[in-house]
Amino acid sequence: MTEQLIRKFASRVAMSAADRAHVATLPFKVRTIDASTYVLREGQRPTRCAFIVEGLAYRQKLTPNGEREIVSILTPGEFVDLQNLFLDESDHDIQALTRVTLAEIPITALRQLIAACPAAGHALWIDALVESSIHREWLLNIGRRNARSRLAHLLCEFSVRFNKSTSGGDIAYELPMTQEQLGDALGLTPVHVNRVLKSLETDQLIVRKKRQVSVVDWSRLRDVAEFNERYLHLGQVIG
Amino acid sequence: MTEQLIRKFASRVAMSAADRAHVATLPFKVRTIDASTYVLREGQRPTRCAFIVEGLAYRQKLTPNGEREIVSILTPGEFVDLQNLFLDESDHDIQALTRVTLAEIPITALRQLIAACPAAGHALWIDALVESSIHREWLLNIGRRNARSRLAHLLCEFSVRFNKSTSGGDIAYELPMTQEQLGDALGLTPVHVNRVLKSLETDQLIVRKKRQVSVVDWSRLRDVAEFNERYLHLGQVIG
DNA sequence: CGGCCTGTTGAAACTGTTCAATTTGTGTGG
DNA sequence: CCACACAAATTGAACAGTTTCAACAGGCCG
Numbered sequence: 001m002t003e004q005l006i007r008k009f010a011s012r013v014a015m016s017a018a019d020r021a022h023v024a025t026l027p028f029k030v031r032t033i034d035a036s037t038y039v040l041r042e043g044q045r046p047t048r049c050a051f052i053v054e055g056l057a058y059r060q061k062l063t064p065n066g067e068r069e070i071v072s073i074l075t076p077g078e079f080v081d082l083q084n085l086f087l088d089e090s091d092h093d094i095q096a097l098t099r100v101t102l103a104e105i106p107i108t109a110l111r112q113l114i115a116a117c118p119a120a121g122h123a124l125w126i127d128a129l130v131e132s133s134i135h136r137e138w139l140l141n142i143g144r145r146n147a148r149s150r151l152a153h154l155l156c157e158f159s160v161r162f163n164k165s166t167s168g169g170d171i172a173y174e175l176p177m178t179q180e181q182l183g184d185a186l187g188l189t190p191v192h193v194n195r196v197l198k199s200l201e202t203d204q205l206i207v208r209k210k211r212q213v214s215v216v217d218w219s220r221l222r223d224v225a226e227f228n229e230r231y232l233h234l235g236q237v238i239g
Numbered sequence: 240m241t242e243q244l245i246r247k248f249a250s251r252v253a254m255s256a257a258d259r260a261h262v263a264t265l266p267f268k269v270r271t272i273d274a275s276t277y278v279l280r281e282g283q284r285p286t287r288c289a290f291i292v293e294g295l296a297y298r299q300k301l302t303p304n305g306e307r308e309i310v311s312i313l314t315p316g317e318f319v320d321l322q323n324l325f326l327d328e329s330d331h332d333i334q335a336l337t338r339v340t341l342a343e344i345p346i347t348a349l350r351q352l353i354a355a356c357p358a359a360g361h362a363l364w365i366d367a368l369v370e371s372s373i374h375r376e377w378l379l380n381i382g383r384r385n386a387r388s389r390l391a392h393l394l395c396e397f398s399v400r401f402n403k404s405t406s407g408g409d410i411a412y413e414l415p416m417t418q419e420q421l422g423d424a425l426g427l428t429p430v431h432v433n434r435v436l437k438s439l440e441t442d443q444l445i446v447r448k449k450r451q452v453s454v455v456d457w458s459r460l461r462d463v464a465e466f467n468e469r470y471l472h473l474g475q476v477i478g
Numbered sequence: 479c480g481g482c483c484t485g486t487t488g489a490a491a492c493t494g495t496t497c498a499a500t501t502t503g504t505g506t507g508g
Numbered sequence: 509c510c511a512c513a514c515a516a517a518t519t520g521a522a523c524a525g526t527t528t529c530a531a532c533a534g535g536c537c538g
Contacts, residue, residue, distance in 0.1 A: 043469070061379040064465050069379040083372065086364045086477065091372045091470045115357055125325045128367055133322065133330045135374035140300040140308040143381050143426030147526070178484065187382030189527055194486060226303050230282075231330045238325065386494070417516065431494055433518060449503090 001030060001053055001103045008077045009123040013238045019117045026109055032101045035176075039094040039102065040081055046090065048104040050080045055100030056176060060184070061092045070185040071138070072131065073097070075161055082128050085110055098176045122238050130233045137231040142187045145226070147196045150186045152225035155206065159215055160229055172214040200224075240269060240292055240342045247316045248362040252477045258356045265348055271340045274415075278333040278341065279320055285329065287343040289319045294339030295415060299423070300331045309424040310377070311370065312336070314400055321367050324349055337415045361477050369472045376470040381426045384465070386435045389425045391464035394445065398454055399468055411453040439463075 002024050009015055009023065030053065033039070039057060040046055057080055059072040071092065074080050080094050085107055114121035134157075141153050155175075162173040179197070180190040188196075200206050205221045207214045215221055241263045248254055248262065269292065272278070278296060279285060296319055298311040310331065313319050319333050324346055353360035373396075380392050394414075401412040418436070419429040427435075439445050444460045446453045454460055 059375065061375060063379065063383055067383045069382040071375045071378045083368050085368075086361060087368050087372070087472050087475055089469065089472070091472070092375055114360075118354055121353075121360075122325060125364075125367075128364075128371065129322050129324075129326050132367065132371045132374060133326070135371060135378065136298070136300060136310045136331055138378055139310045139374065139381065140302065142378065143308040143423075144302055144306045179486095180484080184382075190485085191487090191528080192526055194484095195526095198486085230328065233326050233328070233330070236326055418518095419516080428495055429517085430496080430519090434494090437518085 001028060001051075002026065004053060004077065005051065005103075009120050012123040012126050012236065013119040015119055019119050022113060022117045023120060026105055026113060028103045028105045030101060030103050032099065033096050035096050035098050035100075037096045037100075039096060039100075040084075040090050041093050042090055044090045045088050046081060046084045046107070048106050049082065049085055049110050050102040050104045052076045052078055052080060053101040053103050056097040057094055057100050058097050058181075058185075059092050059094055068184045069187065070181060071135065073158075073161075073185070078131075079124070079127060082124060082131075085124075097181075119238075126233070126236055126238070130236070133231045133233060147186070147188055147192055148199065149225055150188070151182070151193065151196050152200065152205070152221050153227055154182070154186060155200075155213060155215065156222055156225045156227035157232070158213075159218070160232060160234070170214070171218055172212060175211050175213045177211075240267060240290075241265065243292060243316065244290065244342075248359050251362040251365050251475065252358040254358055258358050261352060261356045262359060265344055265352060267342045267344045269340060269342050271338065272335050274335050274337050274339075276335045276339075278335060278339075279323075279329050280332050281329055283329045284327050285320060285323045285346070287345050288321065288324055288349055289341040289343045291315045291317055291319060292340040292342050295336040296333055296339050297336050297420075297424075298331050298333055307423045308426065309420060310374065312397075312400075312424070317370075318363070318366060321363060321370075324363075336420070358477075365472070365475055365477070369475070372470045372472060386425070386427055386431055387438065388464055389427070390421070390432065390435050391439065391444070391460050392466055393421070393425060394439075394452060394454065395461055395464045395466035396471070397452075398457070399471060399473070409453070410457055411451060414450050414452045416450075 005026070006015065006020050006023050039050060042061070052074055054076050057074040058070050059074070060068050060070045062068050080102070081090065084090060114124065141150050145153065158173060158175060159171045163171060177185070178190075179193045183190045183193045186193070197208065201208060205215070205217050205224065207216055244265070245254065245259050245262050248258075278289060281300070291313055293315050296313040297309050298313070299307050299309050301307050319341070320329065323329060353363065380389050384392065397412060397414060398410045402410060416424070417429075418432045422429045422432045425432070436447065440447060444454070444456050444463065446455055
């Protein structure tokens with residue numbers, strides 16, 4: 001686990017031997033939970049920050065009458081509740097999308113890490129800022145694109161975030177989301193997601209087999225989505 | 240200017256005399272710009288971080304075919320480009336909504352402040368995390384609420400953020416946004432914003448006089464908006 | 479086998495858009 | 509102070525994208 005965290009930090013900032021040693025001494029508790037288990041609920045005041053070792057999770061917000069919006073998808077290597085490092089009260093729910101393995105680190109230990117090891121602090125800053133940037137892109141996506149572009153955009157984002165490269169020829173990934181969840185992430189109804197997915201498939205932009213998504217024509221899909229990966233800040237490294 | 244910044248930090252964290260002294264020595268340059276001037280454009284790599292002394296600004300993202308989404312409104316006391324403290328390349332535009340007075344601080348100086356003065360660093364963290372929380376609420380708003388609730392929600396948010404209290408009887412504020420800008424912030428057309436505003440007024444939830452908005456019936460407006468200010472983390476202080 | 483969740487499809491209804499025209503307001507120059 | 513220009517607000521009517529409702533098919537699990 002600690003190695004994964006060190007690798008993650010090192011991908012963003014230069015980590016000295018001392019920095020690595022400090023991260024290696026972080027106390028943590030590994031926990032595996034089933035799909036759809038809540039990691040955190042709105043209003044809670046957690047004392048630990050969780051980090052995804054394996055599996056996918058998502059952030060959601062609910063309206064009083066039970067409508068849901070999924071506001072983020074979280075992948076391995078991401079902290080699920082960095083917010084709670086500095087905000088007492090959680091403003092949204094976090095739920096496991098698949099079976100998830102978490103490493104939970106006490107907030108106090110993480111704060112000490114930030115104080116003692118600026119490089120790690122910078123890496124966490126980058127993480128938080130990139131997620132904010134993704135939020136903004138999603139706002140544009142939901143606010144200004146039609147259903148077809150919206151869904152295509154989400155599929156492009158997943159292509160990049162799950163595969164970590166779009167250059168390597170075939171793009172295919174397991175997308176363990178139901179059409180209802182896709183709808184909740186896009187501000188659409190599951191029925192409409194179904195129709196749009198179908199139309200993307202008949203137009204030969206993607207192929208689906210169960211929950212496996214393959215991008216047949218990346219360049220056309222990207223055009224439909226108006227996808228530009230700048231907002232993911234993939235190459236961001238602090239010099 | 241420095242006083243304003245110290246006050247801002249002090250509202251979130253305990254600032255020692257040394258901390259205040261450090262902030263007071265920050266180099267900065269004050270600049271006033273006209274409404275609709277760009278502060279920053281997508282793709283730029285700024286070397287300074289700007290802080291709003293007076294006036295309003297907004298963040299926007301554009302689609303390739305020129306559609307716009309306004310993703311944040313920025314008020315005095317907020318940094319307009321904290322992102323660029325740790326992300327090289329800007330992922331969106333920032334534009335003045337009204338005439339704006341900015342204080343620009345070199346990124347290097349701000350990074351030094353964070354290193355030397357953890358309290359200030361924490362305050363900046365809170366700022367960034369709160370903005371992220373607002374993004375999430377907007378995602379819920381645009382993704383899952385109809386035009387009426389959406390607009391009501393935005394008006395409620397402004398009531399709180401501009402007036403800094405909803406308890407003090409009359410709620411009224413100058414809203415220097417055109418209906419087109421409101422539409423771009425809500426994922427609606429200006430025509431529809433017009434109709435919904437009118438309907439909120441005929442239903443006696445608000446009154447408009449020029450760009451002045453008065454909330455006539457806060458409790459009904461809040462109900463229509465399903466507004467709960469938790470996501471603004473107003474009372475957030477680090478102990 | 480039965481139950482339940484997910485996916486699929488059709489038809490009707492609705493919310494919000496588009497297009498286009500008109501009015502109101504505001505600042506500028508004569 | 510009026511005339512003009514221009515941006516913003518307002519209104520109507522037709523239209524489109526998405527939702528809603530409803531029904532059914534398929535797959536997985538106990």
